[in-house]
C-alpha cells in the first residue's frame with residue numbers, strides 16, 4: 001500500500017527549559033546530521049523554549065510545535081497563549097487534547113474542537129490526541145470512545161482543512177507506563193480511526209490523514225509499530241527526551257520509508 005510520509009514527533013511535556021532544550025536540540029543535530037526527506041520530524045518543547053528552538057533549528061528540517069494554546073484570539077486571559085502567538089513564534093504544529101490536558105486541565109471534546117478550528121485558521125497543523133483509559137478498554141467501550149473523540153474534534157471541519165490535521169492515537173494506559181500497545185492493537189485502532197475518518201469525509205481524505213501512535217514508543221518497539229499499515233508515525237514522550245533514542249526512532253522511520 002502507498003503509505004503516508006512518516007511524522008516522528010517529540011512531546012517534551014513539562015521538560016526542557018531553554019538551557020536543557022538547547023542541549024537536547026544540539027544532541028539531536030549532532031547525532032542526526034541529515035534527515036531524509038521521506039520523514040517529517042517535529043519537536044514540541046514547552047512554551048518558554050519555543051523561540052529558542054525555532055531560532056536554533058532555522059537551518060534544520062526539524063519543525064517546531066507547541067503543546068497547547070487557548071482558542072480565543074487575545075484579551076484578558078491571564079496566563080494563556082494564543083494560536084496567533086504560536087504561529088508568529090514560528091510554530092507549524094500544535095498538540096490538541098492530549099490526555100494529560102484532558103485529565104488535569106479540564107480539556108473536553110468541545111474545547112478540543114474549538115482549538116482545532118482555531119489552529120487551522122492560523123495555519124497551525126493540529127495534532128489531535130485521542131485514546132482510551134485502561135478502564136474504558138476493559139469495559140470494551142474503547143472504540144465508541146475514540147469514535148466520539150475524533151468525531152467531536154473534527155466537528156465543522158471541511159475535508160480540505162482536515163487534510164492539514166494529524167491524529168495521534170494514544171492509549172492512556174500506555175503513556176509513560178512502559179507498557180505499549182501491541183502492534184496488532186495499534187493497527188486495529190488506527191484502522192478503525194481511518195474508517196471513522198472515511199465516514200466523516202471520504203476515502204481519499206481518510207487515507208491521506210496521518211495517524212500517529214503514542215504511548216511508550218522507543219527504539220526497541222518503533223520498528224514493529226511503524227511497520228503497521230495505518231501507523232504513520234509516533235508521538236513520543238519519554239524517549240524524545242534523549243537525543244540518542246529520538247534520533248534512533250527517526251532512523252527507523254527512514255529505513256521503513
Ligand code: 13P
Nearest residue numbers: 011175176215216237238
Ligand atoms: P510516553 O512516550 O512517555 O509514553 O508519552 C507518550 C505521550 O504522551 C506523547 O504525547
